[in-house]
Amino acid sequence: MRKTILLTGGAGYIGSHTYVALVQAGYEVVILDNFSNARADVPDRLEVITGAPVTVHRADVLDKQAVAAVFAAHKIDAVVHFAARKAVGESQTIPLEYIETNCTGLVNLLMTMRDAGVFRIVFSSSATVYAETEDWPIPEEAELGYASTYALTKLMGEQIIRQVAGSDARWRHGILRYFNPAGAHESALIGEDPRDIPNNLMPYIAKVAVGELPTLNVFGDDYPTPDGTGVRDYIHVMDLAEGHVKSLDALMAGAESHIVNLGTGKGYSVLDMLASYSKACGRDLPYRVTERRAGDLACYFGDPAKAKALLGFQARRDLDDMCRSSWAWISRRSNMRGA
Numbered sequence: 001m002r003k004t005i006l007l008t009g010g011a012g013y014i015g016s017h018t019y020v021a022l023v024q025a026g027y028e029v030v031i032l033d034n035f036s037n038a039r040a041d042v043p044d045r046l047e048v049i050t051g052a053p054v055t056v057h058r059a060d061v062l063d064k065q066a067v068a069a070v071f072a073a074h075k076i077d078a079v080v081h082f083a084a085r086k087a088v089g090e091s092q093t094i095p096l097e098y099i100e101t102n103c104t105g106l107v108n109l110l111m112t113m114r115d116a117g118v119f120r121i122v123f124s125s126s127a128t129v130y131a132e133t134e135d136w137p138i139p140e141e142a143e144l145g146y147a148s149t150y151a152l153t154k155l156m157g158e159q160i161i162r163q164v165a166g167s168d169a170r171w172r173h174g175i176l177r178y179f180n181p182a183g184a185h186e187s188a189l190i191g192e193d194p195r196d197i198p199n200n201l202m203p204y205i206a207k208v209a210v211g212e213l214p215t216l217n218v219f220g221d222d223y224p225t226p227d228g229t230g231v232r233d234y235i236h237v238m239d240l241a242e243g244h245v246k247s248l249d250a251l252m253a254g255a256e257s258h259i260v261n262l263g264t265g266k267g268y269s270v271l272d273m274l275a276s277y278s279k280a281c282g283r284d285l286p287y288r289v290t291e292r293r294a295g296d297l298a299c300y301f302g303d304p305a306k307a308k309a310l311l312g313f314q315a316r317r318d319l320d321d322m323c324r325s326s327w328a329w330i331s332r333r334s335n336m337r338g339a
């Protein structure tokens with residue numbers, strides 16, 4: 001019997017890629033998304049990629065009745081929970097909305113799961129839950145902390161799940177701490193598609209590559225890193241998606257709950273990314289070095305050993321794969337808009 005997975009936030013960037021990986025792994029998937037940060041045509045694109053109809057419920061995780069209705073309509077076996085607000089800067093200006101969506105939304109979901117007798121959840125956490133450190137690679141046991149309301153909501157999310165799990169032995173959770181997701185599905189039909197000027201490096205470079213932004217601002221080249229620019233652990237979004245499948249497979253097979261990093265364990269600099277993207281799009285992309293961005297760390301990358309040992313997960317794609325797939329997606333998207 002195929003297992004049915006509820007995928008909240010399944011029309012978003014990581015959720016849509018995870019949808020593809022779950023379907024390919026043989027799961028039946030039901031998407032719940034309010035489309036607050038997703039394009040309306042994503043389900044059609046998922047249908048083209050997977051060659052099968054997509055089941056979508058347009059609903060808000062804050063609407064308990066609507067969430068319960070989805071559980072009543074399908075026999076859900078487990079949940080992969082992506083639905084959240086994710087902009088760090090915005091979380092500092094509207095903290096209550098972030099706490100409401102990311103924490104109250106999670107509580108609603110857990111209550112509905114409990115009432116429906118569903119006790120397996122894979123949760124999108126983030127490397128942002130680690131306290132600032134200069135001790136890399138960062139293992140899961142590293143000190144935790146938060147520097148934004150967004151990070152606080154992810155840390156609270158982890159704690160809520162662990163606390164609830166402690167009250168009833170039937171609960172099993174996979175808490176996945178992502179490093180920096182990048183790239184797109186090889187079909188170039190889905191990918192990251194920010195509506196505003198992006199804060200993050202890869203979507204910003206992508207917009208420079210298609211000519212929507214004039215030049216990349218490199219935030220500082222005097223960090224204590226090999227080329228002076230910031231180093232991060234970029235992970236291909238399809239590797240990340242496959243990490244969710246591994247976590248879910250383990251929980252469905254009766255494995256214990258786990259908290260793992262999903263990263264590559266390798267660091268790439270801003271200039272590495274720029275060089276790789278320039279190669280992908282076939283021209284040298286313009287940049288200028290500006291002031292450091294407030295709050296940025298020189299270097300940040302995770303220890304992937306625990307995910308490998310517990311889940312057999314290892315990222316397979318490299319930075320060139322991330323840049324090539326991002327360029328294929330963004331150039332196609334931009335041509336379609338221009339058409």
Ligand SMILES: NC(=O)c1ccc[n+]([C@@H]2O[C@H](COP(=O)([O-])OP(=O)(O)OC[C@H]3O[C@@H](n4cnc5c(N)ncnc54)[C@H](O)[C@@H]3O)[C@@H](O)[C@H]2O)c1
Nearest residue numbers: 009011012013014034035036037038060061083084124126
């Ligand atoms: N992208 C990253 O760098 C990153 C890093 C670490 C963790 N995460 C986490 O991964 C998850 C997915 O991130 P993403 O990059 O795909 O973001 P995204 O914004 O593309 O996806 C989130 C999806 O959730 C939906 N959503 C938001 N609020 C909702 C609500 N109240 N009810 C129902 N649906 C709602 C949005 O419409 C969107 O489709 C989030 O939980 C995010 O915090 C992301």
Ligand SMILES: O=c1ccn([C@@H]2O[C@H](COP(=O)(O)OP(=O)(O)O[C@H]3O[C@H](CO)[C@@H](O)[C@H](O)[C@H]3O)[C@@H](O)[C@H]2O)c(=O)[nH]1
Nearest residue numbers: 088126127128199200201204217218219230231232270296
């Ligand atoms: O226009 C830009 C954007 C970024 N950078 C640099 O590129 C690197 C990566 O930046 P970014 O893509 O913003 O990722 P992070 O700084 O690692 O932040 C991401 O990863 C953190 C750890 O998970 C989360 O806390 C944040 O929310 C999330 O945005 C950093 O060195 C930045 O200084 C630039 O030089 N120019």
